[in-house]
Amino acid sequence: MTLHLYAHRLSQPSRAAEILLRELDMPYSWHEVDFANGETREPWFADEVNALKTIPALVIEDESTGNPTATSIGESHAVMRYLCRVAPDRELASRWYPTEALQLAPVDTWMAWHHNNVRAYDMFHDIMNLHLTLPMLKYELQASALKPLQEGLCGSLATLDAQLAQHAAGEPTLCGGPHPTLADLTLACELYQIVAVGYRFTGFAHVAAWLDHMARRPHFSDVSQEIVEQGREIREQSGAYLDLDGAFS
Ligand SMILES: N[C@@H](CCC(=O)N[C@@H](CS)C(=O)NCC(=O)O)C(=O)O
Incomplete structure (x- = not known):
């Protein structure tokens, strides 16, 4: 096969x-x-x-x-x-992806939650659009295109932060187990591309620590190299309009 x-x-x-x-x-x-x-x-x-x-x-x-x-x-x-x-x-x-039904249920819950609550507020495509647009339009579009997504994502980050706070004592995983699951992987990949651009989740300390932990995994880090490079290019060439420090503080 x-x-x-x-x-x-x-x-x-x-x-x-x-x-x-x-x-x-x-x-x-x-x-x-x-x-x-x-x-x-x-x-x-x-x-x-x-x-x-x-x-x-x-x-x-x-x-x-x-x-x-x-x-x-x-x-x-x-x-x-x-x-x-x-x-x-x-x-x-x-x-x-646990085989035992009760262990699997929360993983499926957070995977189902992912698309409507984190991916729905994905800013990366808009950021790419802004990266390629005229400098004078970037600030205008930040307000009309990115701000609503940032505000929506703040609500989802608060939900994630509260979930992660419940398991703050051990390994930072969404479902509380000793090992990340598909729920951690799918959500971390989504949020990491925002971090790659330079956003910091300073107002959501548990999310920031969990994401940092996921990003240190060697395969995560290797496969993310291209997005990290793309994020750096956006930030260095024209990042001033992005509100990197204020959006998630
Ligand atoms: N819900 C889908 C989303 C897939 C998706 O949106 N992929 C994008 C790239 S990130 C794509 O293929 N876009 C091509 C297009 O819209 O033409 C999944 O989880 O696989």
């Missing part, structure tokens, strides 16, 4: 899927998709990779029979759950 990951390292859900493949020690073949220039919307991508026209997508090639087949999975959460279900190291996989 060969796993093909179609992804890009400037895409949050792509990074989560790739980090997990590495954490689970599962070999994969990497296919970079230029999503920013519309490659996911080209017909070949929908036909051969993911009918949902998004990355990440995992294509599973099964060469074990005389009639090789390829199955495709879209949506990062589905990809990550699949990987945990088939990973050869069952013990390791169950740390990321």
